[in-house]
Amino acid sequence: MSGPVDKDAPQPAPTSRTPEREEVARARKRERDRRYRLEHPEEHAAQRRRWVEANRDRIRESNRRWRETHLERARELNRDSMRRAADRKRREAETRAKARVRVRVWREEHPDRVRKYQRDWVEANRDKVREYYNRYYRTHRDEVNARATARRDADPAGAAASKQAWAADHKEHRAELQRARRADPEVYAAELEANAAARRLKRALARAGLPPRRLHPATAAERRANERAAVAFFGDPSLPEHVHQSTVFVENLTKHMLLHHARMREFAESYVATRERMGLPPANADDVMWARAVDVVLDGSRRVDLLTSRDVAAAVRAAKATMRRAEQKRQHERLVEAVVVHVQRNRVRLAADAAMESRARRMRGKPSVDRDELLVRIALQEVAAQVPTTLLAAGDIRRALGRASFALGQMLDAGSSDNQRGRCLEA
Template identity: 60%
Template sequence: MNDSSQENTASRKSLAEHPSDSSAEAEKRRQYVAANRDRIREMNRLWRAEHLERARQINRDSERRAAARRHREAEVRARGRERAKRWREVHPDRRREYQQQWMEENRAKVREYYNRYYEAHRDEVNARAAVRRDADPDRTKQISKEWADRNKERRAELQRIRRSDPETYQSELEVNAAARRLKRSLSRAGLPPKRLHPTTAAERRVDEREADAYFHDQSRPEHLRQFTVFAESLTEHMLKNGARMHEFAEAYVENRARMGLPQLPVENIVYARAVELVVERMHRVDLLTSRDVAAAVRSTKTEVRRAERQQQFDRLVKTVVAQVQRNSARYAVDAEVENRARTHHGKPRVSVESLVVQRAMEEVIERMPTSSLTIEDGRSATRAAKIRIAASRQALPDTAHDRIRRRAVG
């Protein structure tokens, strides 16, 4: 044992006394490897072919040691991060002070970091800034106003730079002159001035995001298809079964009243039941929302009112024409009496056709439903009835002539 330790000590002493020998040997080895790369590679290949299992074992041991080393290094780094995190939590003031001090001492470096990051992530930085401004528009407006108050000279300089371009300056003058001319023209015509709602950049960005979300929604076509089918089916159902649905709703309301329950509008019950029936018949309604259902109900109500109004209008015109045809002699006498009375009082005469239709309209309108018609609809019905009566009277001689001619031919 003593001999071996003495030998080791002697060898270490010789290395310490002659350090250049090891470096010289290493240099010789590097030169040899550089000069004999192909030979060394071939020798390694031959050795690996002869000792394949040994080579694999060496590789496995090497990978195992490397994995263990990486694991130890990761644990050391994790413990370091944990210690640093605990220290920051315990000493927030010192951490903040250190950061501020470092930034004060390295302003140029910080500015360089910021500029480099901004150049590499310009769009992301601008998007985050826009979101931050849009989140609090009042605060953004206040900051802009404060900046403008602090930098009046800077603003004036920017405006002078902008107006230094002759084309830009001339275009601004033309726009201002056109606005003044429009204002004077509206004032002379007695019209109110033109009013524009100024839209902020934040509002425009919100509108753009909503538009993108709407038009790029993959389910939008199916959603629109379901809404269209639902609205058309609801309208068709109400036009076909509206009367029966109203009878059911009225009976339901009366039953609730007898039971002492609160009253409900009949129309609400009608459309609630209609929506339920239409939904049961449809294959897919999974994309429809309450707003879609409400919009379809409003559309159906409008269409039902229009159809009811048209039916009342057509029925009124048809009834007036039939009334005139049945009582034409009496109406002609009444019209003649009316014209004589008007002449006696110094008023101009009115055509017999107008008086006849007017008298028939007064008699018919009292016993017909006209709840959906307006005064203008009544006037339109009068004109339509006059046209139909005139057309029927013109067709009578031709019909009689045809009848006589057929009789002669026979």
């Protein structure tokens, strides 16, 4: 029998182990370690992470030495690993593609079940859905606002109706918001001052006999559309060249019509007459004239690739306005010249008519008018029937009368001075 053993007593030396016993011991240790890893996976993973974290340099150096020693084997392992990874990714992609197809087909075959599932899930997860929405909005605030703005701009009538419906359904909430806003004394005072200023302006306009201030209300959608159009217009890199081509085209068209208006009019009338003889639908001679002028100017221009139909129409309107002003100026000059010539040729008769008109005005009790001015007025009335004045307004006629009176006054002063000089020489 073996009795108690004294641990402090000297022990006999252990017998030497054979290789077989050592291999058995290592196998038992590996088995114990494997069972421990299976039974305590989290502790083993944490222990491994701590060891790796504490021995990074050692691991890196060990891997480097092994790779230098077994370079071909390392390359072979790397190729095998990449091949397995590529095969795995391909299989996963094929599996996901088949799953998507299967799911899509099932959703197409069972739309009612899909909608019911979605409704049920939303009803059962209201808080989660709200949190999803809030989280997405916090992360993509600008994109969400931009999409909402685009929807409102695409359907302004629907947006306005939705806004009115919300206001009608939430009157108390709107009133509470207004009360909370006006609770701020600075905001309340600013609103009172703005209202008082508007009333003062309205009363001032009424006292002055002026109409009330009229503003064109522009909605936010209209302002955004105008801003986008302005950015697109002024941001166009071809804008300077476009403006240059438009300006040159307007100048050339105006110059051509001022120089060749009679020839263009003759061509247009001949073209219209030819269409009538051929039995074709009638055409407007003015439209034909301007269309022909545009063709001639475009053929003679160096660059017109950026011009549009709106540019051509604007150029035609500008040229017409310029020609109208030129013709109006010519009529004005001709009228003044005709009045002056008529007075010079018929001065005696016109002076007698002016004296008779002056006596008649005194007899009727009308205010007296200078006799020379009456003379020019009578001459203007006689000449107006013979000189074209279709483009002259009342103001133009008054200015022509003033210019003619001034020119005749200078001539009469010069004549009287010559007569006095002649009488002095005779004396």
